[in-house]
Amino acid sequence: MSSRLPVLFVTSKLPALAQQRLEALTDVEVRQHTSAHAISRTQLLEAVGDADGLVCILSDKIDAEVIQAAGSRLRVISTVSVGYDHVDVNALRRHGGISLGYTPDVLTDATADTTVLLALMAARRVKKALQTVANGEGGGFSLSTGLGSQFTGKTLGIVGLGRIGCATAARLLPFGITRIVYSGSQPRDDRAQPLNAHYVSFEELLKQSDLVCICCPLNERTAGIFNRQAFAAMKSTAILVNTARGAIINQDDLLEALDKGLIAHAALDVTVPEPLPGDHPLVRHPNCTILPHIGSATEETRNAMSNLAIDNALAGIKGQELSAKVDL
Numbered sequence: 141m142s143s144r145l146p147v148l149f150v151t152s153k154l155p156a157l158a159q160q161r162l163e164a165l166t167d168v169e170v171r172q173h174t175s176a177h178a179i180s181r182t183q184l185l186e187a188v189g190d191a192d193g194l195v196c197i198l199s200d201k202i203d204a205e206v207i208q209a210a211g212s213r214l215r216v217i218s219t220v221s222v223g224y225d226h227v228d229v230n231a232l233r234r235h236g237g238i239s240l241g242y243t244p245d246v247l248t249d250a251t252a253d254t255t256v257l258l259a260l261m262a263a264r265r266v267k268k269a270l271q272t273v274a275n276g277e278g279g280g281f282s283l284s285t286g287l288g289s290q291f292t293g294k295t296l297g298i299v300g301l302g303r304i305g306c307a308t309a310a311r312l313l314p315f316g317i318t319r320i321v322y323s324g325s326q327p328r329d330d331r332a333q334p335l336n337a338h339y340v341s342f343e344e345l346l347k348q349s350d351l352v353c354i355c356c357p358l359n360e361r362t363a364g365i366f367n368r369q370a371f372a373a374m375k376s377t378a379i380l381v382n383t384a385r386g387a388i389i390n391q392d393d394l395l396e397a398l399d400k401g402l403i404a405h406a407a408l409d410v411t412v413p414e415p416l417p418g419d420h421p422l423v424r425h426p427n428c429t430i431l432p433h434i435g436s437a438t439e440e441t442r443n444a445m446s447n448l449a450i451d452n453a454l455a456g457i458k459g460q461e462l463s464a465k466v467d468l
C-alpha cells in the first residue's frame with residue numbers, strides 16, 4: 141500500500157481566502173495550475189495523472205479522456221460551479237466509483253443579482269447611454285431621447301424555476317411586475333406559490349412575457365431552445381436575459397431576431413464561446429448587452445463556491461459523503 145499523501149489537482153487559482161485555505165491543507169498534496177491563462181487540454185491531461193481528486197471549473201471539459209488520464213486513483217471530481225454541463229456524467233456513470241461535487245445555493249444571490257442587473261441595463265438602454273457618455277456625445281438631459289421601459293405592470297417569464305429562477309423572480313417583483321409565468325420540465329408548486337407564479341408551456345411563456353429570464357441548466361432538453369421559432373413567438377418589445385449557459389440560445393438566430401426587431405434587447409452573461417470575440421456582431425449590436433460571465437463573481441460568493449468545492453473534494457478523497465453531490 142502506498143504511503144503517499146492523496147493528490148488533489150486544482151485546475152485554476154482560487155479567490156484569495158479559499159486559496160489560502162487550499163495552500164494550508166496538510167492532509168493532501170495540492171497540485172495546482174496557477175497561471176492567469178486557463179489550463180489547456182494538453183496541460184490538463186498531463187497534470188491530472190495520478191490524482192485522487194480533481195477540482196475544476198466550468199471551462200474545463202471533463203470527459204472520458206480526462207478520467208482515463210487521471211488513472212485508477214481518482215475518487216472525486218469537484219467543480220467550482222453549480223452548472224455541470226462541462227462534465228460528461230455518462231462517462232462518470234460508465235466508469236463508476238467517482239463522485240461529482242458541485243456548488244449549488246452559495247451562488248444563488250449573486251447570480252440573481254446579475255440577472256436583475258442585466259434586466260435593468262436592457263430595459264433602461266444602459267449600453268447606449270454609457271457609449272454616449274464615453275464618446276462625449278449627446279446634449280445632456282433630454283425629455284425625448286434615450287428612453288427605455290420599466291417593469292411596472294409587466295409579465296415576467298422565468299425559464300427554469302430553480303433556486304436562481306426563484307431568487308430572480310423575488311427580486312423583480314418589487315419593481316412592479318404584476319404577473320409571473322414559468323416553464324420547465326414540470327410544475328414546481330412549492331416554489332411557485334410564494335411568488336404567485338403560473339406554470340405555462342414554453343411557447344406560452346414566450347408569447348406572454350415582457351421580460352424573459354433564462355435560469356435553467358443546459359442539457360439535451362434546453363440546448364438551443366431559444367431559436368428562430370422561439371424569437372418569432374416573443375413580443376417585439378420583449379427583453380431576453382441569459383445568466384445560465386450560452387448554448388441555450390442559438391446565437392445566429394438571436395442576431396437575426398435582433399436585426400429584424402423580433403425582440404427589443406438581449407442581455408447575456410453567458411455566450412458561446414466565452415469570451416465572444418470583440419468584433420462579433422452580437423458584441424457590436426446596439427440591442428445586445430454582454431457581460432463576461434460574471435454572474436457569481438463577488439468575493440463572498442466565489443470564496444464560498446471554492447470552499448464548498450474544497451470540502452467536496454476532501455470528502456470524496458476520504459470516501460465520505462460530499463456536502464453537495466450530483467446524483468449520477
Ligand code: DGY
Binds near residue numbers: 198220222384
Ligand atoms: C455556475 O456556477 O455554473 C455559474 O455559471 C458560475 O457563474
